[in-house]
Amino acid sequence: MKYISTRGQAPALGFEDVLLAGLASDGGLYVPETLPKFSAEEIASWSGLAYHELAFKIIQPFVADAFGDEELKEILAETYAGFAHKAVAPLVQVGPSLHVMELFHGPTLAFKDFALQLLGRLLDKVLERRKERVVIMGATSGDTGSAAIEGCRRCENLDIFILHPHQRVSEVQRRQMTTILSDNIYNLAVTGNFDDCQRIVKKSFANQDFLKGKRLVAVNSINWARIMAQIVYYFHAAITLGAPGRPVSFSVPTGNFGDIFAGYLAKKMGLPIEQLIVATNSNDILHRIISDNNAQQESLEHTLSPSMDIMVSSNFERLLFDLCDQDGEKLSALMADMDDGSASLSINQVNKLKSLFSSARADDATTCSVIERVWKDNEYLLDPHTAIGVYAAEKCRKSEQTPIVCLATAHPVKFPDAIIRSGLESPSLPEHLADLFDRPESQYVMEATMETVQEFVTARI
Ligand SMILES: *Cc1c(COP(=O)(O)O)cnc(C)c1O
Numbered sequence: 001m002k003y004i005s006t007r008g009q010a011p012a013l014g015f016e017d018v019l020l021a022g023l024a025s026d027g028g029l030y031v032p033e034t035l036p037k038f039s040a041e042e043i044a045s046w047s048g049l050a051y052h053e054l055a056f057k058i059i060q061p062f063v064a065d066a067f068g069d070e071e072l073k074e075i076l077a078e079t080y081a082g083f084a085h086k087a088v089a090p091l092v093q094v095g096p097s098l099h100v101m102e103l104f105h106g107p108t109l110a111f112k113d114f115a116l117q118l119l120g121r122l123l124d125k126v127l128e129r130r131k132e133r134v135v136i137m138g139a140t141s142g143d144t145g146s147a148a149i150e151g152c153r154r155c156e157n158l159d160i161f162i163l164h165p166h167q168r169v170s171e172v173q174r175r176q177m178t179t180i181l182s183d184n185i186y187n188l189a190v191t192g193n194f195d196d197c198q199r200i201v202k203k204s205f206a207n208q209d210f211l212k213g214k215r216l217v218a219v220n221s222i223n224w225a226r227i228m229a230q231i232v233y234y235f236h237a238a239i240t241l242g243a244p245g246r247p248v249s250f251s252v253p254t255g256n257f258g259d260i261f262a263g264y265l266a267k268k269m270g271l272p273i274e275q276l277i278v279a280t281n282s283n284d285i286l287h288r289i290i291s292d293n294n295a296q297q298e299s300l301e302h303t304l305s306p307s308m309d310i311m312v313s314s315n316f317e318r319l320l321f322d323l324c325d326q327d328g329e330k331l332s333a334l335m336a337d338m339d340d341g342s343a344s345l346s347i348n349q350v351n352k353l354k355s356l357f358s359s360a361r362a363d364d365a366t367t368c369s370v371i372e373r374v375w376k377d378n379e380y381l382l383d384p385h386t387a388i389g390v391y392a393a394e395k396c397r398k399s400e401q402t403p404i405v406c407l408a409t410a411h412p413v414k415f416p417d418a419i420i421r422s423g424l425e426s427p428s429l430p431e432h433l434a435d436l437f438d439r440p441e442s443q444y445v446m447e448a449t450m451e452t453v454q455e456f457v458t459a460r461i
Contacts, residue, residue: 001062003030003224006321007335008328016066016126019119019225020134022205022218028328029317030224036061038270040244047239051088052076054239055232058269062228066126075125079118082107084432089114089233091240094378097403098393100386101237108176109411109430110307111259112147114233115226120151122225123217127157134215135461136160137204139197142169143307143410145187146176148219153180158217159461163188163197163453166445170306171437172414172429178441186460192448194309195300200450210454214461221258222314230262231269233407238271241403249275249404251393253385254286255308257315259407264319264356274402277358279392281305284361286313291359293350297341304364304418305384307410312338323349360392364421367391371422381427383410384418 002012007028013021018030038057046054055076056069063072080088085105092100106113127134136158138148145162152160162177166189178187190197208216221227238248250273252260260278267273280287281303288294300311317335323345324330337343345353362370370387374380382390389406397404412419416426429436446452 002033004033006317007332014065015063020217029222031318035268043244052080054236058232075121089236094380097400099405100408101405102408104411107150108146109414110143111409112143115229116147116151118229119225120155124155133157134217136217136219137201138219139163139201141194142173149177149180149185159184161186161457163190165193166191175436178443179439181442187443189443189445190448196448200453203450210458221256227262231266234263234266237405244272247272247274247402249402251277251279251389251406253389253409254278255310257313261315261318275358277392277396279389280361281308282363283309287359287361290357293345295343304367358396360395362388362391368422381412383412384415385409
């Protein structure tokens with residue numbers, strides 16, 4: 001399978017190069033040139049497969065030029081064996097035909113483990129084969145950093161540098177990063193905010209002179225492999241609930257648009273998905289674009305669901321590429337307008353977008369009221385991101401005939417503030433993290449400048 005850039009100017013690449021690429025050289029994002037399509041009979045035959053077996057069916061066509069079948073099967077089995085629940089992504093019913101899919105049984109208790117546990121293993125194999133050592137740099141507001149570090153901790157062929165805003169991530173989130181002690185893992189606590197971290201990382205990708213000739217690899221959701229891994233759990237949930245005989249809907253707490261984009265791809269690949277619901281917090285640009293064609297940028301608000309506090313959703317570009325009929329030139333013009341907030345979609349594009357997605361927005365007060373109500377009714381504790389998904393599911397669903405699945409993107413223990421604000425008690429850490437607060441930490445506090453960070457990196461690779 002070949003991958004092409006959304007901006008249409010960079011060369012098409014195979015999977016191995018896309019895995020290592022990050023942004024395309026023209027500034028675009030890589031997408032598959034064509035998608036595999038599965039028939040209803042084929043999907044029906046997958047009922048009863050274990051999670052890693054299903055993952056093989058879905059991922060194999062995307063990676064076949066880089067990984068043999070047996071090798072891939074082995075990697076997938078190992079990846080998902082590390083999850084703490086034997087169903088890997090279990091469903092829990094919390095209302096009439098309303099299910100929560102728990103995506104937080106991985107090592108860092110958030111859905112990002114599904115992709116990053118796999119990404120780390122794929123990278124390791126490829127680098128081993130190429131006898132290459134690379135540098136990973138990423139910025140995190142919390143969940144991505146720990147999932148990336150957990151995913152890469154066993155890789156011997158890379159050094160990983162994760163920037164987080166000093167004293168602005170929760171203690172659980174910080175400790176999940178800083179307590180993994182290994183001589184190729186560096187946590188950089190930057191005295192600035194998340195945007196500063198992201199700016200430094202972006203600039204480093206743009207000018208890589210400080211890397212002594214080494215390659216810089218991206219682990220944020222611009223990396224195609226992350227999207228690919230997330231397609232699997234849409235199939236898993238839908239098949240469990242009766243697909244392909246019966247359609248299923250999904251509600252997805254959305255920040256960078258990576259997770260919901262994977263659902264959109266699952267639908268294009270043949271999964272009967274009735275509704276895809278984009279759930280946002282007060283940082284609601286995606287909800288405004290979908291409901292009102294309004295892409296104006298507003299200032300960032302800090303909410304109780306920090307992993308969705310995002311102004312510019314990088315993966316939305318991948319969807320816009322389809323709305324531009326995969327015309328790279330048209331997309332480039334639209335992205336220039338998105339950047340300055342003046343973008344406006346054509347009537348056709350708006351209609352297409354509305355036929356594909358519904359959307360809703362929940363502020364902090366609404367988030368807490370949903371957490372409180374679902375606890376009272378079911379004794380089931382939602383994390384704040386998932387609560388927004390449940391709210392949007394209830395608000396946007398068109399029929400109670402169709403089962404709806406809300407993606408539970410994190411374990412509530414990661415976000416105690418929201419739980420306490422909802423008048424409930426924060427849960428205790430699961431067993432494998434029970435001693436998190438006693439473990440020794442390692443982090444490097446530094447100024448939020450590109451020079452400081454790059455000097456640090458250069459001295460250690
Ligand atoms: C990353 C994250 C999200 C947002 O996912 P996107 O793919 O960026 O849309 C939602 N909830 C949690 C808990 C996250 O960590």
